[in-house]
Amino acid sequence: MKLVNLLLLDDEVLLVKNLSYLLAEFAERSIIAYSAPEALEVMDRIKVHCVISDISLPGMNGLELLRHVRDSGNQVPFIFYTAYRQSKLMEEAARYGAFEFLTKPNFESLKETIQRGIRVGFNRNSKHPPGTDVTEFQKLLQTLDGVLS
Amino acid sequence: MDRKTAQFSDCSTEPIHISGTIQDFGAVLAFKKDFTLTYLSANLGAYLSDLPKNLLDSSLAQILGTSAFDEVTVAISTRRYEEEPYFNLKTKGGSELRCKMHKVGDTFIMDLEPPQEIDHNLVLVKLPFAVSKIQSCSTKQKLLETSVEIIRDLTGYEKVMIYKFHPDLHGEVVAESAEESVDKFLGLHYPAGDIPSQSRNLFLLNRARIISDAAYKPVPLLPTRNAEAALDLSRSNLRSVAPIHVEYMNNMKVQASLTLSLIVNGELWGLIACHHYSSPKLQCIELRAACEMFSRVVSSEITLHNLREVDFQRERSKELRSFLRQEMQNEDNLAKGLFGKTRDVLHLLPPDCTGAATLYDGEWFLSGITPRVPELDLLIKWINSNHPEEDYFFSDSLPSIYPAAMQYKDKCCGILAVTIHKGTNNFLMWFKPEYIRDENWAGNPEKKTEGVDGKLHPRKSFELWAKTVQDKSRPWKIWEQEEAMKLRNQILDIDLKRQFEKEQISRKVAEDAISIIKIKTRELDEQRENSLRSAKMASLGAMAGSIAHEINNPLAIISTSSLVLAKQIEAKADEAVIKHTIGDIKETVERIGKIVRSLSFFVRDSTTEAKVQIPVAQLLDTTLPLAEDKIRSQGCKLSIQGDRELLVRCRPVAISQILLNLLNNSLDAIKDQPNKWIKVIFKEKDGFFLLKLIDSGPGVPAELADKLMDPFFTTKPAGQGTGLGLAISKGLAEQDKGELYLDRESPNTCFVLKLPLT
Numbered sequence: 082m083k084l085v086n087l088l089l090l091d092d093e094v095l096l097v098k099n100l101s102y103l104l105a106e107f108a109e110r111s112i113i114a115y116s117a118p119e120a121l122e123v124m125d126r127i128k129v130h131c132v133i134s135d136i137s138l139p140g141m142n143g144l145e146l147l148r149h150v151r152d153s154g155n156q157v158p159f160i161f162y163t164a165y166r167q168s169k170l171m172e173e174a175a176r177y178g179a180f181e182f183l184t185k186p187n188f189e190s191l192k193e194t195i196q197r198g199i200r201v202g203f204n205r206n207s208k209h210p211p212g213t214d215v216t217e218f219q220k221l222l223q224t225l226d227g228v229l230s
Numbered sequence: 231m232d233r234k235t236a237q238f239s240d241c242s243t244e245p246i247h248i249s250g251t252i253q254d255f256g257a258v259l260a261f262k263k264d265f266t267l268t269y270l271s272a273n274l275g276a277y278l279s280d281l282p283k284n285l286l287d288s289s290l291a292q293i294l295g296t297s298a299f300d301e302v303t304v305a306i307s308t309r310r311y312e313e314e315p316y317f318n319l320k321t322k323g324g325s326e327l328r329c330k331m332h333k334v335g336d337t338f339i340m341d342l343e344p345p346q347e348i349d350h351n352l353v354l355v356k357l358p359f360a361v362s363k364i365q366s367c368s369t370k371q372k373l374l375e376t377s378v379e380i381i382r383d384l385t386g387y388e389k390v391m392i393y394k395f396h397p398d399l400h401g402e403v404v405a406e407s408a409e410e411s412v413d414k415f416l417g418l419h420y421p422a423g424d425i426p427s428q429s430r431n432l433f434l435l436n437r438a439r440i441i442s443d444a445a446y447k448p449v450p451l452l453p454t455r456n457a458e459a460a461l462d463l464s465r466s467n468l469r470s471v472a473p474i475h476v477e478y479m480n481n482m483k484v485q486a487s488l489t490l491s492l493i494v495n496g497e498l499w500g501l502i503a504c505h506h507y508s509s510p511k512l513q514c515i516e517l518r519a520a521c522e523m524f525s526r527v528v529s530s531e532i533t534l535h536n537l538r539e540v541d542f543q544r545e546r547s548k549e550l551r552s553f554l555r556q557e558m559q560n561e562d563n564l565a566k567g568l569f570g571k572t573r574d575v576l577h578l579l580p581p582d583c584t585g586a587a588t589l590y591d592g593e594w595f596l597s598g599i600t601p602r603v604p605e606l607d608l609l610i611k612w613i614n615s616n617h618p619e620e621d622y623f624f625s626d627s628l629p630s631i632y633p634a635a636m637q638y639k640d641k642c643c644g645i646l647a648v649t650i651h652k653g654t655n656n657f658l659m660w661f662k663p664e665y666i667r668d669e670n671w672a673g674n675p676e677k678k679t680e681g682v683d684g685k686l687h688p689r690k691s692f693e694l695w696a697k698t699v700q701d702k703s704r705p706w707k708i709w710e711q712e713e714a715m716k717l718r719n720q721i722l723d724i725d726l727k728r729q730f731e732k733e734q735i736s737r738k739v740a741e742d743a744i745s746i747i748k749i750k751t752r753e754l755d756e757q758r759e760n761s762l763r764s765a766k767m768a769s770l771g772a773m774a775g776s777i778a779h780e781i782n783n784p785l786a787i788i789s790t791s792s793l794v795l796a797k798q799i800e801a802k803a804d805e806a807v808i809k810h811t812i813g814d815i816k817e818t819v820e821r822i823g824k825i826v827r828s829l830s831f832f833v834r835d836s837t838t839e840a841k842v843q844i845p846v847a848q849l850l851d852t853t854l855p856l857a858e859d860k861i862r863s864q865g866c867k868l869s870i871q872g873d874r875e876l877l878v879r880c881r882p883v884a885i886s887q888i889l890l891n892l893l894n895n896s897l898d899a900i901k902d903q904p905n906k907w908i909k910v911i912f913k914e915k916d917g918f919f920l921l922k923l924i925d926s927g928p929g930v931p932a933e934l935a936d937k938l939m940d941p942f943f944t945t946k947p948a949g950q951g952t953g954l955g956l957a958i959s960k961g962l963a964e965q966d967k968g969e970l971y972l973d974r975e976s977p978n979t980c981f982v983l984k985l986p987l988t
Contacts, residue, residue: 164781187786
């Protein structure tokens, strides 16, 4: 049986520590990274099934990381968990194929989304995102259009 | 006038009107209005009988007798003497005298003549017929010819001529009726001096001048003790004849003459000269009055003919002027309208003018026969220097005053030049060619007139003396000059209207421009306001972003920590672990508190903010948290140097806003650099608080540095910068009597905020 690997990326030390503790019931392994390069390093080494990432990060930000990851052919579900909603950032996230865009602190939503993300990431064999993922994005975009336009 | 001969002008100074003598065909009495006698002619006894012995001490009544004196007083009181050519006086002896009386100053002068036989048929039948005859003459020449015939018929003089004055005052015989036997003068010219100026003036006063006998014996006027000034006999019929005129008549072999004035428009146009050769001739006062009346009719007929002639020309010219007006209005260049079409300015002054030229704004326009342009240029130069300040200049003999014109006198011998605008070099010109003709003179007018005795003598020979007139054109007529001026005024009029229109147009353009500027200004104002609003919104948005970030992160920590805490309690974790988690929560809550304090400080409106004295630390502590997230996420090193306790008097929010703006600008500018850093250095210097914000950027290029503080200037991609941040910041600094500027000397980008310490 395969283990679920979760990557937690945020420069708020306390937050990633808490998340790692609270999400233990969904994933066998929560890997913590405080910066984008660290996260990339992790993903190079092990198969990650879902990424929870902040956008505002020292050095390379979360969006750049996502682009990087997608460019390397990795379609891992990418959940942005960030301090505030900004239409531009959300659009960019959607364009790069983010799984979901969530605003802090809203932990309940995060919990629910992570379960879906893990399911998608764990069942994904091909490098192409399955149809359900596309629907999620479109839902996201529609939400964006509705809320932020 | 270029004749410089002695002529008779020399006798124009002779006081011929106060000669002190009279002719002998009547007597003269002069008296004051109180009837005191001043003068009486020495021949009084020939006309009045029973004269008192001491004549010079007698009264008028004594001399005239009561009946005649009463007539005189009635004539004066009723002013009858002014209205009627003469009135009759019954003398003491019972005989009648014709009395013509006039007043000079306060002196009455009485001409007394005995009545003569008269053919009443002449006056009652012939004269009215004569008047209707001359009124039906179709031309002026016909009128003049008919007039001399009629006068000769009425008066019986052996020769009657009409002598016309030319503009230069020399005379020409233009009509003549004479007996076969006498010499004919028709067509002859006489120098102006033949009739000197004071004679001409006398002809204006006395329209019928008779000299009954050139060989008369002058009768002296005797002054009484009441006589004051010499008696002015200008208007007396009996006035004596100047000796030189007597000589003149003798030279012409004229024994008697009657001269009638032709006065046109108040000026002496000419004379009807009646000469008698075979004997002296005295015309009775009635006939003289009739002749005078007739000459008045002839004068008015001449006036009418002149008017008709001129009217015809004026009508033509008027029509042409209205045509030219139309043409000028169709052309941008007025002068072009005057030339080049079917008819031009040349046609304004027919038929004598054969060429016309116009100089307008430095360009020549020519029509007909004219001198060449270089010749015209020189001519204009000459006119400008010899006749400056003159509206118009004309000459019928240009070569005589401007020798260069000799070369082209066949084209331009007479010239009429009109300045279009005084003081400019714009001219209208018309040319008349030389008009060579033989002028026949009555004797050589240039012959010396001074005799061996040193006295003036009139020339003795009136033999035909022909002179070829050269270097002269036909004269310029008054109507021609008037038409030229009218055309000039018309041009000025159009010119003025155009200027007015131009001014109106430019005023309209200016007004339009102003209203466009106003609209644009309003639009710009609105745009600026919108931009300011959007800049405020954007900075508010950026701030909201930072704030959200700064608050939501700790909130997320608190929120997750509380869940962690709950789990730890449930799992009966160690007290130390639980306390640690509670500590995390407390610490994070404190973090939020700090942000909120900073926020509540920051959202205050800086415009109404009061100045306070605060330590620099407070400024930094309220500002930096709002940029901290950005600084950290960009991996930028921020260092702060200076005494944090330094006190600054300022509007804290305004200064924080400046600082935040500078920080954000720096962060945007250096975000792509590998090694990013920002230094904030502050210190006190010369009573000022100096805050330098230096970043790792390479400075601002000189060409951008100038515009940096301008509103709406931005180097950021479209949509990312309003270009107002620095402008607003500068404004805020200046409101605090401070400065915000770029330190151009610094190798790295360095902004300096300078504020007075107190």
